[in-house]
Amino acid sequence: MSTATVDKPIITAAHIPTNAAATSAPVRSPNSTTPKTKTILLGFDLGTNKSCVLAGAAGTADITVSKVVPSVVGYVKDGIVDGIVAGNRTILFGDDALTNMLHVKLVAPLQQGVIQHPDAARDFLKHIRSLADPSGQAEIRAVVGMPANADEKARDDIRRCAYGIFDRILLIPEPFLAALGYRDDSRVGQSGYIDPVVNALFIDIGGGTSDLCLVQGYFPTREDQISIPFAGDAIDGLLSDELDRIYPNNGLSRIKVREIKEAHGYVGPSRKPLEVKVIMGGKARSLELGDVLAQSGNALIDKIYPALTTLIQRASSDSVVTLLQNIIVTGGGSQIRGIDTLLQKKLTDDGYETPKVRLAGQDYKRYVALGALKAARAARENQWQVLLG
Amino acid sequence: MSPEILSSPTVEYSPVGEVRRIIRRICLLRAVGRAPEAARLELNELASASVHLPGLGGESVEAIFSEEMSRVTDASLVAELMAPLLAQSLGPLLRTSNVGSTAPPIATRTPSAAPPANGSPPSIADFIDGMLAQERPA
Numbered sequence: 001m002s003t004a005t006v007d008k009p010i011i012t013a014a015h016i017p018t019n020a021a022a023t024s025a026p027v028r029s030p031n032s033t034t035p036k037t038k039t040i041l042l043g044f045d046l047g048t049n050k051s052c053v054l055a056g057a058a059g060t061a062d063i064t065v066s067k068v069v070p071s072v073v074g075y076v077k078d079g080i081v082d083g084i085v086a087g088n089r090t091i092l093f094g095d096d097a098l099t100n101m102l103h104v105k106l107v108a109p110l111q112q113g114v115i116q117h118p119d120a121a122r123d124f125l126k127h128i129r130s131l132a133d134p135s136g137q138a139e140i141r142a143v144v145g146m147p148a149n150a151d152e153k154a155r156d157d158i159r160r161c162a163y164g165i166f167d168r169i170l171l172i173p174e175p176f177l178a179a180l181g182y183r184d185d186s187r188v189g190q191s192g193y194i195d196p197v198v199n200a201l202f203i204d205i206g207g208g209t210s211d212l213c214l215v216q217g218y219f220p221t222r223e224d225q226i227s228i229p230f231a232g233d234a235i236d237g238l239l240s241d242e243l244d245r246i247y248p249n250n251g252l253s254r255i256k257v258r259e260i261k262e263a264h265g266y267v268g269p270s271r272k273p274l275e276v277k278v279i280m281g282g283k284a285r286s287l288e289l290g291d292v293l294a295q296s297g298n299a300l301i302d303k304i305y306p307a308l309t310t311l312i313q314r315a316s317s318d319s320v321v322t323l324l325q326n327i328i329v330t331g332g333g334s335q336i337r338g339i340d341t342l343l344q345k346k347l348t349d350d351g352y353e354t355p356k357v358r359l360a361g362q363d364y365k366r367y368v369a370l371g372a373l374k375a376a377r378a379a380r381e382n383q384w385q386v387l388l389g
Numbered sequence: 390m391s392p393e394i395l396s397s398p399t400v401e402y403s404p405v406g407e408v409r410r411i412i413r414r415i416c417l418l419r420a421v422g423r424a425p426e427a428a429r430l431e432l433n434e435l436a437s438a439s440v441h442l443p444g445l446g447g448e449s450v451e452a453i454f455s456e457e458m459s460r461v462t463d464a465s466l467v468a469e470l471m472a473p474l475l476a477q478s479l480g481p482l483l484r485t486s487n488v489g490s491t492a493p494p495i496a497t498r499t500p501s502a503a504p505p506a507n508g509s510p511p512s513i514a515d516f517i518d519g520m521l522a523q524e525r526p527a
């Protein structure tokens with residue numbers, strides 16, 4: 001790995017009482033001693049599988065950079081001949097790294113939403129910075145999404161990795177950012193529009209965790225959030241085990257199993273017969289996966305549903321009827337077929353008042369980053385945390 | 390009136406100051422009809438901020454409540470008196486500012502950062518305040 005881990009004390013403006021703290025002090029970046037003239041705001045969803053960055057100059061409403069990048073760093077292996085890797089680069093990121101899989105050592109900086117490989121995470125953040133500010137001259141202020149259950153260590157790890165790369169940072173839990181990103185600002189205040197920031201329940205199904213969060217017009221407290229360590233990766237695990245049991249020595253990799261899930265996965269009653277063509281040992285085979293896919297998908301529902309009803313019961317009696325109209329499923333797991341209809345049906349069957357469960361839609365990958373950019377634009381000067389060496 | 394106005398940290402940071410700040414926000418939220426939020430703040434933030442105080446430096450929570458409530462009431466009164474006067478003097482300016490003007494808009498905030506109209510949710514910055522208050526060590 002190319003960069004050493006940084007272990008620096010960090011002073012955060014949030015712990016400094018007056019808003020003069022951050023405004024008057026010049027930004028001290030270890031990269032440069034000259035004051036920076038331009039400020040770029042970054043909304044950053046640092047995901048386990050994919051990250052999304054949106055950026056725009058401070059004081060404008062423009063979004064100049066909008067990118068989804070697989071959260072992976074590829075370190076080019078020794079002995080790769082010139083010209084094999086375009087530009088003879090030694091570190092590749094995202095899709096570039098994946099395309100050159102054979103020539104690089106792939107490192108995923110995060111696992112289950114928290115940093116696992118600090119050096120790779122720093123390299124990844126530098127890459128993100130270079131996307132937002134190719135000149136390298138701007139002051140970068142980043143709002144970064146964190147898993148709802150991230151502990152202080154996980155938060156410190158991000159701050160440490162961001163030291164010297166971003167100038168100011170603000171860590172905000174992802175479910176809240178998703179609500180902010182999903183909110184249609186042009187419709188806020190219109191009759192009939194239920195502002196998701198005022199009254200909604202978000203179910204974010206990612207790779208490692210499913211996070212449920214009540215957002216009700218104030219910042220969600222711990223009691224408003226439930227994080228379950230069961231999500232897309234766990235479905236892959238169940239699917240893989242079942243396939244091994246029914247079709248021993250099938251040789252299907254985890255990546256292949258995930259592809260099968262993404263192409264055919266569903267929840268609800270069995271959709272048998274459901275034949276899926278796969279290549280096993282170089283030969284095409286047709287597998288009957290109707291039951292296996294239903295079992296693995298429904299296992300997720302079994303975990304999520306009790307958490308969903310627990311949070312609904314925590315909502316106040318004045319807000320719960322409207323809340324039931326605004327249950328939103330987001331994250332990669334929201335793409336599993338039938339998940340909205342099944343959750344809605346279960347709530348209806350259990351007697352909840354006209355519940356409405358909807359999907360965040362194809363844009364789900366950008367909502368956290370969009371919410372983060374909105375937060376960056378709205379943050380007061382004294383709310384930014386200054387990373388100091 | 391935006392909750393931001395009174396919640397800007399103008400007092401020195403101290404446990405008592407923190408309790409006072411939270412109570413002021415509670416009073417303000419109540420005054421603008423956002424009682425459920427005020428109740429939440431009271432249950433969560435205020436409870437955790439005041440529980441760790443050895444003795445509030447002689448002040449009781451009730452005394453701070455009544456002081457802050459009267460400040461908020463005074464502020465509301467001033468606002469009520471000032472509003473028509475301001476509307477009168479700024480009215481013509483506001484009416485003409487958009488007509489055929491190429492001048493940049495006065496507000497530099499993006500729509501998402503705009504202060505809330507009455508009865509609408511707190512501004513995003515208020516939410517962030519709420520988050521930072523939760524994170525703050527007791």
Ligand SMILES: Nc1ncnc2c1ncn2[C@@H]1O[C@H](COP(=O)(O)OP(=O)(O)O)[C@@H](O)[C@H]1O
Nearest residue numbers: 047048049050206207232233262331332333335
């Ligand atoms: N069409 C789909 N059907 C089922 N699962 C999907 C689909 N698309 C993505 N996923 C799953 O969503 C998970 C990733 O979700 P994402 O929100 O991107 O995660 P994270 O935020 O943890 O990086 C993976 O398990 C992936 O397989």
